[in-house]
Amino acid sequence: MRQRLAAGNWKMNGSLAALDEIDALAAAHPDPGCEVLICPPATLIAPAAARARGTPVALGGQDCHAEPAGAHTGDISAGMLKEAGASHVILGHSERRAGHGETSELVRAKATAAQAAGLVAIVCVGEQLSEREAANTLDIIGGQMSASIPDGSTGHNLVLAYEPVWAIGTGRTPSPDQIGEVHDFMRARLERRFGAGVGRSVRLLYGGSVKGANAAEIFAVSNVDGALVGGASLTAAAFGPIVAALGAAAP
Numbered sequence: 001m002r003q004r005l006a007a008g009n010w011k012m013n014g015s016l017a018a019l020d021e022i023d024a025l026a027a028a029h030p031d032p033g034c035e036v037l038i039c040p041p042a043t044l045i046a047p048a049a050a051r052a053r054g055t056p057v058a059l060g061g062q063d064c065h066a067e068p069a070g071a072h073t074g075d076i077s078a079g080m081l082k083e084a085g086a087s088h089v090i091l092g093h094s095e096r097r098a099g100h101g102e103t104s105e106l107v108r109a110k111a112t113a114a115q116a117a118g119l120v121a122i123v124c125v126g127e128q129l130s131e132r133e134a135a136n137t138l139d140i141i142g143g144q145m146s147a148s149i150p151d152g153s154t155g156h157n158l159v160l161a162y163e164p165v166w167a168i169g170t171g172r173t174p175s176p177d178q179i180g181e182v183h184d185f186m187r188a189r190l191e192r193r194f195g196a197g198v199g200r201s202v203r204l205l206y207g208g209s210v211k212g213a214n215a216a217e218i219f220a221v222s223n224v225d226g227a228l229v230g231g232a233s234l235t236a237a238a239f240g241p242i243v244a245a246l247g248a249a250a251p
């Protein structure tokens with residue numbers, strides 16, 4: 001059975017003072033019934049990991065370079081994230097695809113590097129609103145999956161996140177039927193590429209305007225194994241109810 005995962009993406013938010021939120025989250029959910037992950041800015045991973053030691057809260061990065069080391073000013077390698085205390089790294093987020101010109105081929109190279117360093121790669125895919133309106137959603141998701149996901153992926157080193165670009169930070173979410181259509185499609189595609197065993201073991205997260213008020217409805221959708229949460233992951237007060245809803249969701 002797949003272990004459910006509540007993942008928070010702090011994006012470029014937070015500070016040392018904000019790490020109190022991780023303490024509060026861990027204190028309020030000592031036995032959450034799901035995996036809990038916070039991906040803060042890279043500078044906060046080491047201090048956050050030190051404070052989260054012994055709690056159910058794991059730490060992750062938001063990006064890494066495809067190379068293990070070298071002349072790449074401003075970049076961070078997967079091994080560096082791991083050494084700082086990260087167990088996961090988000091890759092191919094739409095904000096990096098759009099803001100940094102990341103292609104699916106680059107995302108695959110980064111995910112391969114992350115997996116080689118012993119990190120779980122959380123690979124993000126998602127359609128633009130115009131692509132959904134043109135009924136191209138599944139084509140877009142399928143293409144991004146084929147090009148972004150490394151061949152050596154397993155349920156232990158890959159998590160796949162469906163984040164419709166138009167749902168991120170907008171307060172808009174797809175309907176449960178729309179989420180289910182994409183997640184069932186992703187599951188079938190993973191099974192076809194990797195075989196039923198691996199294909200069924202990869203966790204599928206939904207991301208985009210998840211909050212306490214809509215979490216239970218989203219977690220009831222087939223093949224939704226958790227969430228990748230932006231704005232509502234920044235405080236224990238907002239993220240706690242999402243963690244609780246996931247912990248209480250029927251397997």
Ligand SMILES: O=C(CO)COP(=O)(O)O
Nearest residue numbers: 009168169208209230231
């Ligand atoms: O981009 C997201 C998580 O990676 C979603 O962001 P919001 O939850 O703020 O919509």
